[in-house]
Amino acid sequence: MGQANVQTIISEFGQAVQQREFQTQQRNGWKQKSMTANLMSGGMPTDGDRHRAARGEAPSSSNVSVAVQGVCPTSADRLLYTLEAGEVGGIFALERFAGTIDVLGKATPLDTRPKTREKRLFHSADFKVDRVDFHPEYQLIACAAIAKDGSANIATMPVNSVHLVQATEGDSIDLAPKWIPGFRKAIVFQSSGIGRDEAGYIVEQRHSTIEQLDLDRQEVVTLASDPKYDLLSPQMTADGTLYYIRRPYVPLRQRARFSQVLKDTLLIPARLVTAVFEWLNFFTRRHTGKSLLAIPQPRRGRANQMLLLGRWVDTAAQIERNRRFGDADSPAIVPRSWELVEQFPHREPKVLDRGVLAFDIGADGQIVYSNGSAVYGVLPGGVAQRLIVDNSIEQVVILDLDNHLN
Template identity: 25%
Template sequence: MTKLYFIANNQIHIYENNKTVTMPCQAIDQYKKNLDEIRQRKEWKMKGTGAQFMGLNRYDEDEGYGLAYATDAVVLDSENIIYSARLDDGMAINIKPIQNLQDTEGLVLRKNDFIAQDMAFDHFKKRLVLSVQEQQGYGTHLCILPLDSNRSQFITEGECIDANPIFDPHHVDQIYYDSCGLGGGENGVFLGPREIFHLDLSTGELETKFADPKYDFLKPQIDQQGSLYFIQRPYLRAGQTESSFGFFKDIIQAPFKIIRAIVGWLDFFTQRYSGESLKTSSKTAGQNPAIDKQKSEEELFVEGNLIKAQKNLEANSKKGEKYPGTIPNSWQLMKRSRDGQVTLVKKGVMSFAVKDDSILYSNGKYLIELKSDLSEEKLVEAKLISKIIV
């Protein structure tokens, strides 16, 4: 198989000739190096008896680098890929030479006011479509970024999360993406069901392709025959408790509800974009590390959804699956052919990519190739592959 890329554990990996290597990202490495230098310069203020006397000894040697990780990648040509990286509240998009991973990268965009989450590349017009989260706004929206310009143009708006955009390979001014509405309450942020949309850039016309209040539809892709692939999974909304003790209790509790809503909002985006919860920090006093480790292995946040990984793995194994995974069978890869017929392709799919006459997919435990004759080949064992790039 030719070279392919996938993202797992917030890192980009390269698979080729039955071998997997982790791709170094100079934007992330340089950012971490800069933070280290800043901390070293400030270290004298945070340590020693003088700092302790002044109450300034709050430097934590185990403190991480913040949020610095790869978010997506696309193939530019046979010698380069483009990747995006989150750098705390900012981001970078770089061109990475792949023949020699140590070669200097080229900068496409560096901004401090928004974060790119997903992207796709239009090979014909040499432009990117990005889903970005702005500092001053809520949710994520789509924008177009030409490679020869550092100016982006937004094409969607509203209180929603727009994600996973793709260009139609047969019509470059046609974009497909998934989106859901945002709602807030005293218990945090709530998402509506994800729907798949089609946007015509030439006319501005927006059309809903798949929507059902019982399901999420996400990660659209189109093959060379014009068939649309996507993941369908049950829509699960967390329950929202309403007060039943009257008007005066609502007034008394109003400040606490506002605080809880703000914390819930921050916790939601932390879980979605870093896979960790603000409410379950490993540094919390009194926690048992062994119990925390066991829970992290059994219960995992996958794109904002809490899944019972170990339970799903055992259930899939009992069903006799050749390569049992940790994703529930209710997460289904679907195909809508050009004549409108919708068929089930595979159950238990977390992410996928259409390549020629085969499909590459992750079931949360393995990266697998599903061939045209429906036979399967395990390529590599890798947990929770969020994106597959071909």
């Protein structure tokens, strides 16, 4: 078991969305459209952006963010993934093929290296799609469809279709569907109820439980629940063993602490003054090339904050806190209270590791998991070995289930 090869794949659809947005800004007057953002940041389109636009490429920094939310294999040469590009979300396939050219009616190899192409199965601006899983026997896709009101439900779709069928309902957040192997048409997923105010905004979210959806019987059964914890990203093996991530439950109202709300309220006048200063500073820099103050500008935004499994995490603080645990050069980016748990039928949960953000289970029982900074693999009865080190690893998937860890 050693370091794995890494290949970066860029979505052509995502790039096209970014490019169209950039060209629209140019045609309609990017100055008016992004005046507020530019005044606050002092930003202008760079020469590099103009050169990239002339070459038909996306700008270096686009207003449209592109993110892959879930990946799963359907075969050795095909991956399914969910993509979020601005207001558009959908399911796509990445297919690997050998390049060929037609010469006198014969397919002749053009390049011995495998190539990839992106195929759009469907996309929509009405909802976003999160996580995806594939059932090889029934040729069904399962995913989570997230509505604009914040609720989410499990949905399924035949692999050759373009229409999702809602499988769960209710005002809840149902996420992370996973087919149960060796079982009838059934899915495990995480679910949490939500509460809304009179205006319809979400003001509370209950702890996440693990549910089983039997599509043939049209019934949902709770498999695991603990009011003290969120139980997330469940997977079940053919023998009924559950694996999931467990973390302490924090009510939604408590996530925005009173001290922080009070601090933000008191800082409103100062932030208004800062906005006026930035507005004046923009025009000063625009016409003189100099700032009003020759001092470094403060960093803005949540520079070290990442939204991980539905919760904001100060990853920089967690990295420093976790350096004394495990590998010092790849500490967990999430709290150690986020645990990878194994639960046999009618048994108590067993913690396999701490500070875990994502995992996957192979057909042979091998486990691959990540703390956000590295990926580890462990065979049944073995010990964890580090496979790769990288930054901000949010999901891990075993692509070739026949390829054992060696």
